Amino acid sequence: MSRSTLAATSAPGRRVPAALLATAVTTFGLLAGASPAHADSVVQIAGPAGPVPANTGYTVTLDVPNTNPNSRANSTYLKIALSGAAATVTSATTSSDFWTCDFTAGSSGECWHLANLVAPVSITLTVVPTAGGTVTTGVDAFNSALQPVGKDSLSTRVQTPAPVVTGLAPGHGPLAGGSTVVLTGTNLTGASAVNFGATAATSFTVDSDTQITATAPAGSSPGAVDVSVTTPGGTAAAPKYTYDEGSYVFSKTADPASGSTVKAGDKVTYSVTVAQKGTGEVKGATLTDDLSKVLDDAAYNDDVKATSGTAEVKDGKLTWTGDLPQGGTATITYSVTVNGNGDKQLHNTVTTSDTKRGTCDTEKACATDHAATVASTPSPTPTSTATSTPTATPPPTSTPTPTPTPTATPTDAGQTPGTPAPSASTTAPAAPGHSASPAPVAPVAPVAAQTSGGALASTGSTALTTTAVSGALLILGGLAVAVSRRRRLG
Numbered sequence: 001m002s003r004s005t006l007a008a009t010s011a012p013g014r015r016v017p018a019a020l021l022a023t024a025v026t027t028f029g030l031l032a033g034a035s036p037a038h039a040d041s042v043v044q045i046a047g048p049a050g051p052v053p054a055n056t057g058y059t060v061t062l063d064v065p066n067t068n069p070n071s072r073a074n075s076t077y078l079k080i081a082l083s084g085a086a087a088t089v090t091s092a093t094t095s096s097d098f099w100t101c102d103f104t105a106g107s108s109g110e111c112w113h114l115a116n117l118v119a120p121v122s123i124t125l126t127v128v129p130t131a132g133g134t135v136t137t138g139v140d141a142f143n144s145a146l147q148p149v150g151k152d153s154l155s156t157r158v159q160t161p162a163p164v165v166t167g168l169a170p171g172h173g174p175l176a177g178g179s180t181v182v183l184t185g186t187n188l189t190g191a192s193a194v195n196f197g198a199t200a201a202t203s204f205t206v207d208s209d210t211q212i213t214a215t216a217p218a219g220s221s222p223g224a225v226d227v228s229v230t231t232p233g234g235t236a237a238a239p240k241y242t243y244d245e246g247s248y249v250f251s252k253t254a255d256p257a258s259g260s261t262v263k264a265g266d267k268v269t270y271s272v273t274v275a276q277k278g279t280g281e282v283k284g285a286t287l288t289d290d291l292s293k294v295l296d297d298a299a300y301n302d303d304v305k306a307t308s309g310t311a312e313v314k315d316g317k318l319t320w321t322g323d324l325p326q327g328g329t330a331t332i333t334y335s336v337t338v339n340g341n342g343d344k345q346l347h348n349t350v351t352t353s354d355t356k357r358g359t360c361d362t363e364k365a366c367a368t369d370h371a372a373t374v375a376s377t378p379s380p381t382p383t384s385t386a387t388s389t390p391t392a393t394p395p396p397t398s399t400p401t402p403t404p405t406p407t408a409t410p411t412d413a414g415q416t417p418g419t420p421a422p423s424a425s426t427t428a429p430a431a432p433g434h435s436a437s438p439a440p441v442a443p444v445a446p447v448a449a450q451t452s453g454g455a456l457a458s459t460g461s462t463a464l465t466t467t468a469v470s471g472a473l474l475i476l477g478g479l480a481v482a483v484s485r486r487r488r489l490g
Contacts, residue, residue: 042150043075043141047127050157054129054187054233057090060137060154062111062123074118075141075149080125081108085133085158095122116144131189131209132160132232160233161187168227172242174326175281177202177218183229183238184211190231196241197225219243222280246280247357248324250287251364252350258368264340268298268370272332272350274358276324285309285358287332289318289350296342297372304334318350338372346370 047060066074080103082089089109092101096113099121103109111123129135138153165185173179181201183194189209194201196216204214212229219225222245227238255269262268272289276282291300295316304313308330309322320332338346349367352358360366 043078043139043152045137045139045152045154047137047154048156050134051159052129052156053159054132054161057126057128058156060125060127060156062125062139064121064123064141066118066120071118072143072145072147073149074143076116076118076144077110077112077142077146078123079110079140079142081138082127082135083107083138084136084155085129086131087127087129087135087158089125090128091126093124096120099123118144127156129156129158130161131187132158134158160190160231162234163187163191163229163231163236165227165229165236165238168239168241171239172244172279173216174279175219175222175243175246175283176326177216179216181214181216181227181241182211183214183227185229185236185238186210187231187233188212188229190233191229192232193228193230195226195228195230197227216241221283222246244278244280245357246282246324246326247277247359248274248282248285249277249359249361250274250350250352250366251361252289252366252368253364254368254370256370258365258370261371261373262338262346263373264338266338267301267335268338268346269333269335270348270368272318272320273329273364274320274322274324274332275329275361276326279326281326282324282328282357284354285322285324285352286354287318287320287350287352287358289348290316291318291336291348292316293345293347294336297340297344297346298336298338301335301337304332306330306332338370340372340374342372344372346372 044063045060046063048058052058062078062080064075064078068074080089086107088106089103092103092109092111094101094111096119098114098117098119099111100114101109101111101123103125111121113119113121125137127135127137135156135158136153137156139151140148141150143149163185164187165183167182167184169182170179173181187209188206188211191204191206191212194204194212194214197219199217199219202215202217204212206212222243224240224242227241229236229238250272252270252272254271256262256266270289272287274285274287291313300313302313304311304318306320306322308328309320309332311318311320311332311334313334318332318334320330322330324330336346347367347369351360351366
């Protein structure tokens, strides 16, 4: 008969009572002094030397013949222990129902005779290694007085189990690398390499047989790469790791501000800003600013510059190319001077052909507009020259010099003194018996032309008017004299 157990109903420390032992001896006819003579015996262990695969059970046999005529040389109790590479006894089977075993500890246990009697037995153990290396199975035999009577051991080489990676977190990160990534699985002990694509991890630590913590290296391009773990048992593939594709936003401002009016001679400075966005580094970001609708009214000042990357203005177009690390920015500036020769509008918009990664920051705007005017030309201050015709300055207001009253030359005794003589051009009618004699007209003194400062001389029109009035008065005076004389004569 046979017996297989991992938990015994009686342990060596709890010995069978003497009465029960005597009953068992009598029943089976095993009188200690009456045992026939037998050859010396030892415990013997047998099993594979390996290599055996990990996580696969193999069999170890313990043979206890107990044929020594000296009962004290035989064994009634065995102590078994596994050492070296990790392994566990998962089952124990005995060839005799009077023997039982307990391997609840897993890597160690014991087997004994229930009546503490000498009896032959064969015990079969199932050993399951869980790691590569060598498993040593050792057995020590003891007699009924718990005195050692023999020992044996078996060394079995175990193949290192292939690693298995079932988890990776997080599953993505920046192209620049540096993320902490945790790999989980089994058989990870002894890992010698962790790779992200063709690039080794910056560093890694084997936390346990089921976990590795690694630092992701920089990637060569955005996208997913294979992750692998290498141990003495082989190489295992892990879930893929994705290098994030970076993105960027850009905007544009102007000084003076967009929407204002500029005039010929004014300087307008443009600033373009580009910034990385998200978790991925940006390689080869590009921007374009078409200046064709600016340079028809302004001249480029040949002053473009960028805080990073490369910028140039060529053939009426600004171009910029550069890399943006995570959190990185770049600013491009240039200026023009307004000449107002075109359509009187300065308009331009910054764009990118890399529309998959680059977008306009609509909250800040990417276009600018200015209205251009031509400055008016002021009238020159006149310069006096000899040939220029000066503007006449009116003479100062003054009391004109009175025209002297002409004194008539009396022609007879009856002429009233002081009466003006008739004009020389007028002949008064003669009285009967008298010849008419024209009264001389006294010359009128001309009004002196007055000048004041730079004023021009009078043209004499005022003097002529005065003379005409005086002449009229003289004529009237002469007529009056003639009429008076005629009356006296009559």
